[in-house]
Amino acid sequence: MDITMSAVPLFFRKYGDRPPVLLILHGLFGSSDNWHTLARRWSEDFTVYAIDLRNHGQSPHTDAFNYNLMTADVWALMQRNNIGTAYILGHSMGGKVAMKMALERPQAVDGLIVVDIAPSSYDDAHNQMHRSVFQAFELLDPATLRRRSEAEAILQSVISSVGVRRFLLKNLERTPEGSYRWKPNWRVLKAKYHQILAPIDGMPYLGPVLFLKGALSPYIQEKHRIDIQRLFPKAYIKVVPGAGHWVHADRPDLVYQWVRDFVLSNTVPQ
Numbered sequence: 001m002d003i004t005m006s007a008v009p010l011f012f013r014k015y016g017d018r019p020p021v022l023l024i025l026h027g028l029f030g031s032s033d034n035w036h037t038l039a040r041r042w043s044e045d046f047t048v049y050a051i052d053l054r055n056h057g058q059s060p061h062t063d064a065f066n067y068n069l070m071t072a073d074v075w076a077l078m079q080r081n082n083i084g085t086a087y088i089l090g091h092s093m094g095g096k097v098a099m100k101m102a103l104e105r106p107q108a109v110d111g112l113i114v115v116d117i118a119p120s121s122y123d124d125a126h127n128q129m130h131r132s133v134f135q136a137f138e139l140l141d142p143a144t145l146r147r148r149s150e151a152e153a154i155l156q157s158v159i160s161s162v163g164v165r166r167f168l169l170k171n172l173e174r175t176p177e178g179s180y181r182w183k184p185n186w187r188v189l190k191a192k193y194h195q196i197l198a199p200i201d202g203m204p205y206l207g208p209v210l211f212l213k214g215a216l217s218p219y220i221q222e223k224h225r226i227d228i229q230r231l232f233p234k235a236y237i238k239v240v241p242g243a244g245h246w247v248h249a250d251r252p253d254l255v256y257q258w259v260r261d262f263v264l265s266n267t268v269p270q
Contacts, residue, residue: 006069007076011058012051016043020110021086022263023074024050025094027117028196029133029171029184031057038248041256046263049086051077053094055185062185065192067200071100078108087263091115091248092219096200102209103202103231111208111266112232113259116217116245118224119200119231127197132159133168134190142172142180151180167246202231208266209235212255214243236268 013032022042024035032039032050039048052059053070062069074097078086087110090098095117102109135158145151151172155165171183189196209232213220220228220237228235238258243250261267 007072008054008060008062010051010073010077012049015039015048017047019046020263021047021083023086023088024048025053025090025097027092027094033170038252038256042260045260055188057183063188065188066195067096067100070097071104074101075105085110087111089113089259092117093196099200102205106205106207109207113262114211116212116214116219116247118220118228120224120227121199122197129164136168137182137186142182145180148172204231204233206234210262210268211235211237212247213237213239214245214247215239215241216243217245219245238268
């Protein structure tokens with residue numbers, strides 16, 4: 001059976017209306033909101049679709065969650081919106097979805113921008129921050145909150161980073177009844193966490209690929225270059241100075257310029 005039969009209709013925000021097309025795929029616990037400012041800037045030169053992956057943002061919640069399904073979701077979105085080919089940018093988990101799209105459907109992918117992730121397997125010890133976030137989800141019952149500031153006070157007990165707390169609080173939304181709820185389907189994400197850590201593999205993608213590595217981030221290491229070069233022989237890895245894992249938040253102007261140049265001319269930053 002065609003795996004696209006299992007696809008869910010993803011929420012997206014469209015910016016601009018001129019070729020080429022860029023699809024943006026966020027990371028774990030993220031959403032299209034994280035890319036709004038950059039998407040709006042890029043839309044001056046090309047069309048941008050900022051997408052909420054399943055179990056995130058405003059897209060459907062499902063018990064099924066893996067890279068096969070997320071890739072099928074993105075492919076179905078392209079078909080529904082008559083997108084013949086596109087550049088695909090993915091951050092972290094979204095970067096693995098983007099890479100899998102290129103490996104499985106190279107004819108639909110003009111080029112890849114992979115932000116701070118490798119196609120490799122990651123062990124749980126590498127993801128201490130994620131364990132803290134899951135602990136925060138378990139600790140905080142949003143239905144009991146009266147105001148957002150109460151949530152931040154509770155999160156301080158398990159998450160020391162102000163930036164991570166603010167990122168997580170973007171996932172807290174008001175219900176029509178006036179209470180709060182989490183946007184991500186975090187219980188499924190926790191149960192399927194091993195799927196997020198899993199590697200991506202397939203026949204090599206021979207199109208242009210730009211990897212953006214945060215200089216302060218451990219997510220792309222020397223040992224990962226073997227997998228990158230095997231699957232993406234035309235890949236270029238560019239280190240973003242002063243940036244951690246959230247490269248686009250730490251150095252937005254640099255990411256804007258480098259991605260713009262890559263999409264418009266397939267040139268890598270010097």
